[in-house]
Amino acid sequence: MDEKALADLGGERIDWRFKAMPDTAFGRTVDEFLAQRPTLTGAGFAGPVLVLDDDALEHNLRTMRDWCAEHGVQLAPHGKTTMAPRLFQRQLEHGAWGITAANLGQLRVYRAFGVGRVLFANQLVDPAGLRWLSGELDRDPEFGFSCWVDSVDGVRVMTEALAAAPPSRPVDVVVELGGAGGRTGARSAEAAVEVARAVRQSPVLRLVGVGGYEAAMAHGTDADALAAVDEYLQRLRDLVARLSADGAFDGLDEILVTCGGSAYFDQVAEALTRPWPTALPVTPVLRSGAYITHDDGLYRAVSPFGREHRLAGQEPPFRPAMRLWAQVSSRPEPELALVTMGRRDVSFDQHHPEAQVVRGERGSVREFAAGECRVSKLADQHAFLQLDPRSDVAVGDWVGFGLSHPCTVFDKWSMIPVVAGDRVVDLVRTFF
Amino acid sequence: MDEKALADLGGERIDWRFKAMPDTAFGRTVDEFLAQRPTLTGAGFAGPVLVLDDDALEHNLRTMRDWCAEHGVQLAPHGKTTMAPRLFQRQLEHGAWGITAANLGQLRVYRAFGVGRVLFANQLVDPAGLRWLSGELDRDPEFGFSCWVDSVDGVRVMTEALAAAPPSRPVDVVVELGGAGGRTGARSAEAAVEVARAVRQSPVLRLVGVGGYEAAMAHGTDADALAAVDEYLQRLRDLVARLSADGAFDGLDEILVTCGGSAYFDQVAEALTRPWPTALPVTPVLRSGAYITHDDGLYRAVSPFGREHRLAGQEPPFRPAMRLWAQVSSRPEPELALVTMGRRDVSFDQHHPEAQVVRGERGSVREFAAGECRVSKLADQHAFLQLDPRSDVAVGDWVGFGLSHPCTVFDKWSMIPVVAGDRVVDLVRTFF
Numbered sequence: 001m002d003e004k005a006l007a008d009l010g011g012e013r014i015d016w017r018f019k020a021m022p023d024t025a026f027g028r029t030v031d032e033f034l035a036q037r038p039t040l041t042g043a044g045f046a047g048p049v050l051v052l053d054d055d056a057l058e059h060n061l062r063t064m065r066d067w068c069a070e071h072g073v074q075l076a077p078h079g080k081t082t083m084a085p086r087l088f089q090r091q092l093e094h095g096a097w098g099i100t101a102a103n104l105g106q107l108r109v110y111r112a113f114g115v116g117r118v119l120f121a122n123q124l125v126d127p128a129g130l131r132w133l134s135g136e137l138d139r140d141p142e143f144g145f146s147c148w149v150d151s152v153d154g155v156r157v158m159t160e161a162l163a164a165a166p167p168s169r170p171v172d173v174v175v176e177l178g179g180a181g182g183r184t185g186a187r188s189a190e191a192a193v194e195v196a197r198a199v200r201q202s203p204v205l206r207l208v209g210v211g212g213y214e215a216a217m218a219h220g221t222d223a224d225a226l227a228a229v230d231e232y233l234q235r236l237r238d239l240v241a242r243l244s245a246d247g248a249f250d251g252l253d254e255i256l257v258t259c260g261g262s263a264y265f266d267q268v269a270e271a272l273t274r275p276w277p278t279a280l281p282v283t284p285v286l287r288s289g290a291y292i293t294h295d296d297g298l299y300r301a302v303s304p305f306g307r308e309h310r311l312a313g314q315e316p317p318f319r320p321a322m323r324l325w326a327q328v329s330s331r332p333e334p335e336l337a338l339v340t341m342g343r344r345d346v347s348f349d350q351h352h353p354e355a356q357v358v359r360g361e362r363g364s365v366r367e368f369a370a371g372e373c374r375v376s377k378l379a380d381q382h383a384f385l386q387l388d389p390r391s392d393v394a395v396g397d398w399v400g401f402g403l404s405h406p407c408t409v410f411d412k413w414s415m416i417p418v419v420a421g422d423r424v425v426d427l428v429r430t431f432f
Numbered sequence: 433m434d435e436k437a438l439a440d441l442g443g444e445r446i447d448w449r450f451k452a453m454p455d456t457a458f459g460r461t462v463d464e465f466l467a468q469r470p471t472l473t474g475a476g477f478a479g480p481v482l483v484l485d486d487d488a489l490e491h492n493l494r495t496m497r498d499w500c501a502e503h504g505v506q507l508a509p510h511g512k513t514t515m516a517p518r519l520f521q522r523q524l525e526h527g528a529w530g531i532t533a534a535n536l537g538q539l540r541v542y543r544a545f546g547v548g549r550v551l552f553a554n555q556l557v558d559p560a561g562l563r564w565l566s567g568e569l570d571r572d573p574e575f576g577f578s579c580w581v582d583s584v585d586g587v588r589v590m591t592e593a594l595a596a597a598p599p600s601r602p603v604d605v606v607v608e609l610g611g612a613g614g615r616t617g618a619r620s621a622e623a624a625v626e627v628a629r630a631v632r633q634s635p636v637l638r639l640v641g642v643g644g645y646e647a648a649m650a651h652g653t654d655a656d657a658l659a660a661v662d663e664y665l666q667r668l669r670d671l672v673a674r675l676s677a678d679g680a681f682d683g684l685d686e687i688l689v690t691c692g693g694s695a696y697f698d699q700v701a702e703a704l705t706r707p708w709p710t711a712l713p714v715t716p717v718l719r720s721g722a723y724i725t726h727d728d729g730l731y732r733a734v735s736p737f738g739r740e741h742r743l744a745g746q747e748p749p750f751r752p753a754m755r756l757w758a759q760v761s762s763r764p765e766p767e768l769a770l771v772t773m774g775r776r777d778v779s780f781d782q783h784h785p786e787a788q789v790v791r792g793e794r795g796s797v798r799e800f801a802a803g804e805c806r807v808s809k810l811a812d813q814h815a816f817l818q819l820d821p822r823s824d825v826a827v828g829d830w831v832g833f834g835l836s837h838p839c840t841v842f843d844k845w846s847m848i849p850v851v852a853g854d855r856v857v858d859l860v861r862t863f864f
Contacts, residue, residue, distance in 0.1 A: 019537030019538075046560065102774075125828045131476075153826060183811070329616065330616035332610055333612070338615060349775055380840065396586075407776075431448070431449055
């Protein structure tokens with residue numbers, strides 16, 4: 001990555017643009033603020049404030065790095081999850097092969113920070129975007145880029161748009177295999193073969209592999225869902241073999257085969273590392289991105305680690321790294337409190353936040369008793385807490401919440417304190 | 433407002449931080465870009481892109497201004513909806529009395545742009561926030577601020593926190609009346625009277641009125657809902673009268689009575705402008721904020737204007753001002769297309785976006801036929817379009833969507849083009 005661009009983040013001035021930052025830090029740079037060794041509880045952060053736990057981040061980064069190494073897969077974590085260059089840097093330092101992007105806006109952010117290798121997990125058919133890409137490929141010969149193609153039409157649109165501003169080297173693409181009822185991706189091997197053929201006829205594209213997204217084929221983690229994922233992965237393998245037999249990958253040093261969200265990456269790794277016919281030079285690449293923060297909702301439930309380890313009665317290897325603190329502003333009924341947190345601050349597409357701990361006026365933190373407190377509803381700027389009427393939760397208390405689905409949490413925060421215990425050790429900037 | 437701070441927005445450099453902005457504009461300031469008279473379809477915006485229609489904004493601003501004048505109410509539109517200083521400016525130029533805030537982060541943004549009068553529609557019990565407020569009140573004697581109080585406990589917390597950094601003038605508060613099953617607010621007149629008494633005993637607070645939020649009492653627009661709103665408004669009136677009779681407002685030039693979201697403001701205006709006992713000097717203030725953009729979902733359905741006018745067979749007075757353009761990246765099945773728009777780009781808490789128009793490769797725009805196209809699902813970065821299999825929607829086409837609930841649309845965009853026809857006439861910056 002671009003060390004200077006990353007260092008420049010430390011020179012950014014803190015001010016009212018960052019909704020939770022302490023007003024006493026306004027006018028200071030991020031580096032100046034951190035040099036004061038601020039604490040989360042002492043610095044005067046304004047609620048609500050999302051916080052990342054540094055130990056949990058580091059633990060998750062190492063756990064995923066070790067697991068990928070052990071299982072013989074590369075990792076191009078989806079950067080859409082955090083859109084935080086500082087976290088991309090940590091992922092790359094922990095051995096990530098590249099970073100995955102969903103769209104042009106994300107790709108431009110990655111390139112502003114010098115991410116060297118990007119998987120673009122969509123068909124890029126925007127003429128303005130392709131023109132920009134063409135310039136970027138020429139500007140930096142080291143920039144490794146490949147995007148999805150899933151239709152002959154898409155190949156045509158890309159080819160025509162690139163012809164208007166052709167790059168000096170071809171744009172690498174992987175043909176995407178989907179399935180009926182899924183998301184993008186050619187619906188059959190036959191259709192995928194047609195797309196591959198169209199790519200090989202394009203003067204500006206180069207076919208470098210096969211991609212897919214197994215989580216579009218299944219929901220949940222019951223036996224049927226896991227079987228549907230396995231069946232899809234077998235189709236993906238068959239497609240790789242068939243295209244190879246057709247000579248579609250002739251002349252390549254490596255064939256990129258990529259799949260893997262955060263729910264089934266164990267099955268993906270297993271499927272993509274089984275021996276390939278005629279020792280094809282396959283580079284298997286996972287794109288799981290949520291592992292870095294894990295969560296207290298969706299991924300706690302569906303992460304294969306969580307499932308495996310729960311079944312074995314063990315502690316799951318990933319740790320939740322996100323916590324949001326919000327203040328009780330009202331307790332108008334014995335069974336109801338309102339806190340300063342809403343749909344603008346936390347995800348709500350999978351689960352409501354989970355009330356975990358409360359910090360009272362005297363500063364002591366305690367866990368909620370079972371059944372004492374849960375979020376029953378979110379408004380734009382308020383959360384409704386359903387309380388046991390005997391609970392002593394009071395106006396002015398701070399409640400700490402676990403969150404579900406990091407992707408729709410991070411996009412609500414542009415500067416996020418990272419803490420080691422109570423000490424603020426970093427401020428992570430996101431770009432959404 | 434602060435003219436310099438507003439003008440400085442025009443000096444902001446456009447770059448990769450703004451996800452939809454054309455890369456050809458990178459490095460230019462907002463003013464420089466606008467001086468080139470760019471067009472939406474020609475400038476190379478990257479999809480997805482949210483666009484505001486200038487005529488619709490202006491029309492809505494005037495309609496609401498005229499309606500408030502005609503009905504004898506003031507308007508402090510909730511700024512949380514857009515968090516866009518340029519739009520606050522337009523609201524204030526159209527006669528708004530002040531701007532409403534939900535939390536400290538929002539208030540700090542308002543003050544950075546010199547908003548002179550703020551209703552803080554929550555009980556502010558954060559000691560760091562109160563310390564900052566105290567300084568802000570002292571720094572600017574013209575700054576008009578009032579916040580909610582709804583409990584004796586809250587009054588105590590505020591009083592103790594302010595005592596640590598007392599402002600040279602009292603902090604104005606309005607006692608909030610709620611209702612069983614509602615949101616914040618004292619649950620009974622008796623409880624509210626207790627709170628008012630506590631305020632009058634506080635050396636740092638001054639009671640200036642009564643507030644509430646009628647939409648916490650009702651859902652939808654059936655007769656029961658409308659009756660529940662009316663009943664609540666009567667309780668609010670009764671509380672004003674009772675507090676006045678108790679002498680709670682003695683010595684005030686005006687009594688602030690504020691209510692009104694975007695669903696029932698007709699009833700609120702009617703209730704707050706009926707004659708008051710003994711000609712109390714009541715200033716009735718609505719807080720409706722969504723009118724500025726209106727929408728194609730929630731507020732189309734619940735806006736009293738929409739309801740009234742639909743009943744009378746007339747065109748509703750507010751016009752939807754938001755449209756989001758996203759590109760078709762895949763059409764893997766005859767009945768399915770995927771577009772480059774997801775939960776990161778549009779609201780999904782009330783309704784899915786409504787596919788309205790399509791722009792094909794040749795640039796012509798047509799409306800969808802009835803039943804041709806609808807959004808069936810949103811992922812983080814994709815929308816699933818359910819299509820009539822005969823539809824000619826193709827990879828590369830751009831689809832224009834109407835959106836629901838502006839509050840959860842704006843917070844996904846930091847720079848939003850405003851268009852007059854195809855011409856980009858402004859870039860609205862938001863601060864979330």
